[in-house]
Amino acid sequence: MVGGAILLALSTAAVLGAVAAGGGPGCRCRPREPCWPSAQAWQGLNRSVDGALVGLKPFSFPCHDPNFDAAACDSVRLQSNGSIWRASNPGGVQWENWDALPAENQTCYVHSARGIPCRQGRVPVYAVLARRADHVQEAVRFAAKNNIKLVIKNSGHDFLGRSAGRDSLQISTYRLKNIAFTDNFVTKGPHGREVSHGAAVHVGGGVGLRELYNAVGERNLVVVAGLSHTVAAAGGYVQGGGHSPLGAWKGMGSDNALEFEVVSAEGKLVIANDQQNSDLFWALRGGGGGTFGVVTRVTLRTWPDVPIQRTVYGIEVPRQYESVFWAALADFHHHLVVLNDAGGAGYYDIKPSPLNATAPLALSGILQFANRTDTAAIQALCKPLQAAWNATLAGAPGAWSYFVADKLHNSTHDMFNEYLPKDRDTLGGTVILTSRLVSRELLSTQEGAVRLSDTLSRLKRSPSRVITGHVVAGGPPAGAIRQQGSGGEDATGLTPAWRRTLTHLTAGQGWDPAVATWEEQRAIMDSVTNGDGALLRALEPDMGAYLNEADVNEPNFQQAFWGSHYPRLLRVKQRWDPRGLFIVKSGVGSEGWDADGLCRLK
Structure with missing residues (x-):
């Protein structure tokens, strides 16, 4: 039995368990309403998908009375922080705050007390564990015909909770694992027109990045994708833009997508590329996952693998010299412009809240320079x-810094093998993010870098708080797009703000789900959105946020996530999904629906 899944042999009433509110005009049909499909109808769907339909419960179901099962509960707790297990489990997502619905006391946490009832929360009622595109088609048609909320889950990596949904039918694409290579991918248009795009790989909707990197690495190839085991290339990752440690070398993941195979809201299997359904192709490259259809396959451009130079750096400053720390951080962000323009990309952590009274404030990170072997030249940069740093840190006795081009990887494949050495990422727990894209223009001046440091210094502190920087854009690709003008920025649905971005900053806040009350959770969310988020938004009001790693309550999300591209994205949405079958939190067109995507707003 799939963890969290209950075999369809159980009765519909036993599988349900969600308390349904009354429906009405403009609302989706919900369990226990007369419109909800009968057991026979669900069995018919099951036959049409070759037995791939399962009823779902939260995967922590056996840890709570009256269904407590000690052995099953121990197994769940042992595996619950593994990303591969969570990705393969249709009854859960990677961040457990999205499994639950605490505002209505519908929770089923792994480590909460056994006597607390396990309720359905945002876990869908049923899931189709699709193994082929036609399974997806059948599920889409069933949801449309019966007016049921539809949720698409790939691996469940989502800070906005778009992979879960109360009273819904889930389509799981995790089992679409096909990978195929071509030396010359050609798109075909009307009147016999053909466009050659060079070498590429066709990737099934459920192929994780670790699987993809292994496959391309065996052929001495590389794709532009993220730094994770279980994020899937074809899902919300590339559809939301897709940043990468290779971004300063070859652009965003969405820039490297050549074609999508998509199940539309009508249940049709369509091809979207530069020659066919080009409006849908444009929207899928940056417009957001789960919004325009169900992607069953993506074709990604491949490149010959190259060496990559690693540079490590950091500073530590005694906590009594906090002003020196923030000044040194301004030095770093200002000089990051030159390093990024030379192709530097990577990640860094800022720790402004020491875990104990004697620990220093710290910055640490890595920059990689793809297709660069000149260690001396990088060191000179x-x-x-x-x-x-030497000048600034002189004002803080005991402070120190380093910046060393320390390792030359023979290939990006070697780099990923080092950075992703285990079989899983450790996830689970709870988190709410705030984030911001910070422009190259701001950091091109020391004054702008000082403004950024001042803003970061005023974010809420906690002992576990880490601010993470992602230098995953810019570089030569962004320079080429800037030279092209607005035409280059408009080539995909991705917000134009990404083309001006030097660093993408995130700051998260979590809580203990077994202890924190709903009121306490709301207070944390308010602090993230209206405290830290407001400070970051004020820094550069004309920039925005990366929609895949953003605040679920981001104000004016349309402008923040897509900028000037939103009106066009909405037109594409209305053409391809006029009835709003694919509605996700803070997605294109979601402003016309309630927070759960169950009822249209009047």
């Missing part, structure tokens, strides 16, 4: 920053 670092010297101006080292000189600035």
